[in-house]
Amino acid sequence: MASEPAPISFARGAPSLDIIDVEGLRAAADAAFAADPAGTFSYGTSIGYRPLRAWIAEKHGVAPENVIVTNGSMQADAFLFEALVEPDDVVVVERPTYDRTLLSLRSRGGDLRPVALQPDGVDVTGIEALIADGVKPRLAHLIPNFQNPAGYTLSLEKRKALVELAKANGFLIFEDDPYVELRFTGETLPTMLSLASDDQVVYASSFSKTVCPGIRVGYLVGPEKLIARIAKLATNTYISPNMVAQSIVNEFCRNGSYARSIETVKVALKERAEALGEALAAQLPEARFVAPEGGYFLWVEMPDGFDADALFKAAAERGVAIVKGTDFLIEGGENAFRLAYSGVGVEQIREGVARLADAAKSLPVG
Amino acid sequence: MASEPAPISFARGAPSLDIIDVEGLRAAADAAFAADPAGTFSYGTSIGYRPLRAWIAEKHGVAPENVIVTNGSMQADAFLFEALVEPDDVVVVERPTYDRTLLSLRSRGGDLRPVALQPDGVDVTGIEALIADGVKPRLAHLIPNFQNPAGYTLSLEKRKALVELAKANGFLIFEDDPYVELRFTGETLPTMLSLASDDQVVYASSFSKTVCPGIRVGYLVGPEKLIARIAKLATNTYISPNMVAQSIVNEFCRNGSYARSIETVKVALKERAEALGEALAAQLPEARFVAPEGGYFLWVEMPDGFDADALFKAAAERGVAIVKGTDFLIEGGENAFRLAYSGVGVEQIREGVARLADAAKSLPVG
Incomplete structure (x- = not known):
C-alpha cells in the first residue's frame, strides 16, 4: 500500500505554532495575574479590560470611550451589524471578500452590493456609480490591508477618496483591519479612521494575528454613541468579555513582547x-x-x-x-x-x- | 465634613477576591500553556477546548457530542434562545427570576409565562394549569439550585414531576444551574438532566462561581442535534470561544484545584x-x-x-x-x-x- 502524503493546508488563515510566542505568553500570564488579580479574575464590564482599552485608545489616538474590546473581532463584527444593519439596508462589500462577513451580513438581511476589488483596493468609481444610480449605502465593509482573500492593499489615494465619499453621502465605513501590523514590504499607510475628521469610520482589529488566535481578543474603535450602544448589546449577551485573556494581552503589549x-x-x-x-x-x-x-x-x-x-x-x-x-x-x-x-x-x-x-x-x- | 461611609454592596452576584484561588490559576495557566500550546493558542472550533469538553461530558455522564463549551453561560443562553425561541413561543419562567434571562427572552419576542416560585421550587401545578388552559410551552427556564434571586432549591419530587410533565407535553426544560456546586447545607439533589430518560432537558452551568467570573467559561449539555445546531451558530458568531481560558480551566479542574x-x-x-x-x-x-x-x-x-x-x-x-x-x-x-x-x-x-x-x-x- 502506498502511504498517504502528509497533509498540507493552504486553507486556514492562521499562524503556525512556531511563530507564536508561547514563552512570552506564559510570562505575560504570570505577570498579569500577579499584578492585577482583581481586574483579571472578577467580572468586568462589557467594554473590556480597562488597561488594554486604554492602550488601544492611545495607539489609535482616540479617547477610551471610542473603544470596546471584545471576544475576537468576529464577535465585534456581529455586534456592529446587530447595531447598524436592518433588513434591506444597503451594505457595500468588496468582490471578493471574507466569506464569514458575507454570511453574517446576509443573516441580518442586508442588501449586499459587491464592488470589484482591484490590486490597489476597492473600485471607488464602482461605489460612486451605485450612488449615482440612487442606491443609499448604510455601510461599506472594507479590508484595507492585505485583504482576505486577495492579499491586496488599498492605496492612500483611495483611502482619502473613500472618506470623502462617506462624508458626502452619509454612510459609514467599516474598516476591518486585522492584518495591518503584518506588513513585510513597503510603507504602512494611514488608516481611514485617522484620515476621517468626523464620525465616518468604525474600525476593527484583533490580536489573533499578532499575539495568537486562541486568545480571542479583538476590538472596535468608533463614534462614542455607537460604541456605547454596542457596549449595551455586549452586556446583554455576555456581561463582560474574557478578562483573563485581555489582561494577558495587556501585559504582552505593554512589556514589549507584542x-x-x-x-x-x-x-x-x-x-x-x-x-x-x-x-x-x-x-x-x-x-x-x-x-x-x-x-x-x-x-x-x-x-x-x-x-x-x-x-x-x-x-x-x-x-x-x-x-x-x-x-x-x-x-x-x-x-x-x-x-x-x-x-x-x-x-x-x-x-x-x-x-x-x-x-x-x-x-x-x- | 462627615466622611462618607465605605460602600457595601449586596447587589452583585460575584465572589470576593479572597475566595478566588489566584495562585492556583497562575499555576494552572503555566502548566496548561506548557502542556498544550497548540490547543491553547491556536484557533479552536466552536464546541470549545476538547479536553475540557471531555471532562464536562464525563462529569455529567454524557457523550462529548452532547456538550458545547462557551464564553460564559450567558452566551450559552443567548445561543440556546437563538436556536429555540421564535417570536410568540411560550416560555415558562420562574416568578421571580434572573433579570438578564427575562431581558434576553423578551428581546427574542418570547411569550413569557411567569409561574410562582415556592420555597421548594417552581409551582408545578401552576405549569399544569397553564397547559390545562391550552397553553403549549416550548421551553421552561428553571434555576433549580439556590435560585437567583430567591436562593430557593427545587425539591427532588418536583424535579421528577417536571421531567414527566415535559415528556408528556413535549416541551424542553432549560435547567440553568450555575450554583449547583455551592451547596453548604444538606444533600445534593440529582439534576433533571440525569433524571430525564429522553431529550427533555438542556442543562447549562458555568465556572464563574467555582473558578472565577473573569475566566468567562460556561457550557451547555443537551440533545446532540441541538448542540450541533448551537455549534453552528457559535461558529458564525466567533469561530471559536476562548481557548486560552478553557485550557486554564481544564488544567484547574484536572489537577485538583477545582x-x-x-x-x-x-x-x-x-x-x-x-x-x-x-x-x-x-x-x-x-x-x-x-x-x-x-x-x-x-x-x-x-x-x-x-x-x-x-x-x-x-x-x-x-x-x-x-x-x-x-x-x-x-x-x-x-x-x-x-x-x-x-x-x-x-x-x-x-x-x-x-x-x-x-x-x-x-x-x-x-
Missing part, C-alpha cells in the same frame, strides 16, 4: 510569501497573482474556463487543502482560489505547490 | 449566609426569608405596602447597594429585595445590615 512577536511573524510571513510566489511562477506559470506586501493570503486567478472546483478536489486527493474562489463571492470566482501561507513552512509550501501543479495537470483540458 | 476551590468558596458562603440571616433576624425582624442551603442569594420579603424602591434609595444614601425585587419580576415584587452575600465579608455584612435597618427606619410609615 512588538517582538510582530517582528517574528513578519520575518516568517515574508519568507513564506516569497517562497509561494516563486514556487507558483516556476510550477504553475498560468497562475496570475499580485505578490502581497503583508498578511496571510495570496489570490490566484487561472485562465478563463479553468475549473477551480475540480482543482480543489484533485488537490485534496493529493493531501493539499485550498479554498475555492467561489466561497468569497456572491457570484463568479470559478477560476480562482485562495492560498494562505501563514500556517505552512517554506518546505511545505514548495511541496504543496508541486502537488497543486500536479493536480492542475490532471484536470481535463477546459 | 475541588479545593469549591471547598474554600463553600466555607466562606456558609459563614456569610449565616451572618446575614442572624443580622437580619436581629436588626430587621419584619424581614421574611428562607435561609439558603447554598449559592449567593437571599430574598427578603417585607410586609405588604413596604416600599423597597424607597429602601433602595435610603440604603444607597448610606452606602449600601441592594437590588429591588421588581427587577426580577414582570409585575409585582414592590415589597421585596435581593441580598447577595457572595462578595462581602462577615464584618461588612453586619455593618451593611445595620445600615439597611437604619434606612428602613427612616422610611415614612406606609
Whole structure:
C-alpha cells in the first residue's frame, strides 16, 4: 500500500505554532495575574479590560470611550451589524471578500452590493456609480490591508477618496483591519479612521494575528454613541468579555513582547510569501497573482474556463487543502482560489505547490 | 465634613477576591500553556477546548457530542434562545427570576409565562394549569439550585414531576444551574438532566462561581442535534470561544484545584449566609426569608405596602447597594429585595445590615 502524503493546508488563515510566542505568553500570564488579580479574575464590564482599552485608545489616538474590546473581532463584527444593519439596508462589500462577513451580513438581511476589488483596493468609481444610480449605502465593509482573500492593499489615494465619499453621502465605513501590523514590504499607510475628521469610520482589529488566535481578543474603535450602544448589546449577551485573556494581552503589549512577536511573524510571513510566489511562477506559470506586501493570503486567478472546483478536489486527493474562489463571492470566482501561507513552512509550501501543479495537470483540458 | 461611609454592596452576584484561588490559576495557566500550546493558542472550533469538553461530558455522564463549551453561560443562553425561541413561543419562567434571562427572552419576542416560585421550587401545578388552559410551552427556564434571586432549591419530587410533565407535553426544560456546586447545607439533589430518560432537558452551568467570573467559561449539555445546531451558530458568531481560558480551566479542574476551590468558596458562603440571616433576624425582624442551603442569594420579603424602591434609595444614601425585587419580576415584587452575600465579608455584612435597618427606619410609615 502506498502511504498517504502528509497533509498540507493552504486553507486556514492562521499562524503556525512556531511563530507564536508561547514563552512570552506564559510570562505575560504570570505577570498579569500577579499584578492585577482583581481586574483579571472578577467580572468586568462589557467594554473590556480597562488597561488594554486604554492602550488601544492611545495607539489609535482616540479617547477610551471610542473603544470596546471584545471576544475576537468576529464577535465585534456581529455586534456592529446587530447595531447598524436592518433588513434591506444597503451594505457595500468588496468582490471578493471574507466569506464569514458575507454570511453574517446576509443573516441580518442586508442588501449586499459587491464592488470589484482591484490590486490597489476597492473600485471607488464602482461605489460612486451605485450612488449615482440612487442606491443609499448604510455601510461599506472594507479590508484595507492585505485583504482576505486577495492579499491586496488599498492605496492612500483611495483611502482619502473613500472618506470623502462617506462624508458626502452619509454612510459609514467599516474598516476591518486585522492584518495591518503584518506588513513585510513597503510603507504602512494611514488608516481611514485617522484620515476621517468626523464620525465616518468604525474600525476593527484583533490580536489573533499578532499575539495568537486562541486568545480571542479583538476590538472596535468608533463614534462614542455607537460604541456605547454596542457596549449595551455586549452586556446583554455576555456581561463582560474574557478578562483573563485581555489582561494577558495587556501585559504582552505593554512589556514589549507584542512588538517582538510582530517582528517574528513578519520575518516568517515574508519568507513564506516569497517562497509561494516563486514556487507558483516556476510550477504553475498560468497562475496570475499580485505578490502581497503583508498578511496571510495570496489570490490566484487561472485562465478563463479553468475549473477551480475540480482543482480543489484533485488537490485534496493529493493531501493539499485550498479554498475555492467561489466561497468569497456572491457570484463568479470559478477560476480562482485562495492560498494562505501563514500556517505552512517554506518546505511545505514548495511541496504543496508541486502537488497543486500536479493536480492542475490532471484536470481535463477546459 | 462627615466622611462618607465605605460602600457595601449586596447587589452583585460575584465572589470576593479572597475566595478566588489566584495562585492556583497562575499555576494552572503555566502548566496548561506548557502542556498544550497548540490547543491553547491556536484557533479552536466552536464546541470549545476538547479536553475540557471531555471532562464536562464525563462529569455529567454524557457523550462529548452532547456538550458545547462557551464564553460564559450567558452566551450559552443567548445561543440556546437563538436556536429555540421564535417570536410568540411560550416560555415558562420562574416568578421571580434572573433579570438578564427575562431581558434576553423578551428581546427574542418570547411569550413569557411567569409561574410562582415556592420555597421548594417552581409551582408545578401552576405549569399544569397553564397547559390545562391550552397553553403549549416550548421551553421552561428553571434555576433549580439556590435560585437567583430567591436562593430557593427545587425539591427532588418536583424535579421528577417536571421531567414527566415535559415528556408528556413535549416541551424542553432549560435547567440553568450555575450554583449547583455551592451547596453548604444538606444533600445534593440529582439534576433533571440525569433524571430525564429522553431529550427533555438542556442543562447549562458555568465556572464563574467555582473558578472565577473573569475566566468567562460556561457550557451547555443537551440533545446532540441541538448542540450541533448551537455549534453552528457559535461558529458564525466567533469561530471559536476562548481557548486560552478553557485550557486554564481544564488544567484547574484536572489537577485538583477545582475541588479545593469549591471547598474554600463553600466555607466562606456558609459563614456569610449565616451572618446575614442572624443580622437580619436581629436588626430587621419584619424581614421574611428562607435561609439558603447554598449559592449567593437571599430574598427578603417585607410586609405588604413596604416600599423597597424607597429602601433602595435610603440604603444607597448610606452606602449600601441592594437590588429591588421588581427587577426580577414582570409585575409585582414592590415589597421585596435581593441580598447577595457572595462578595462581602462577615464584618461588612453586619455593618451593611445595620445600615439597611437604619434606612428602613427612616422610611415614612406606609
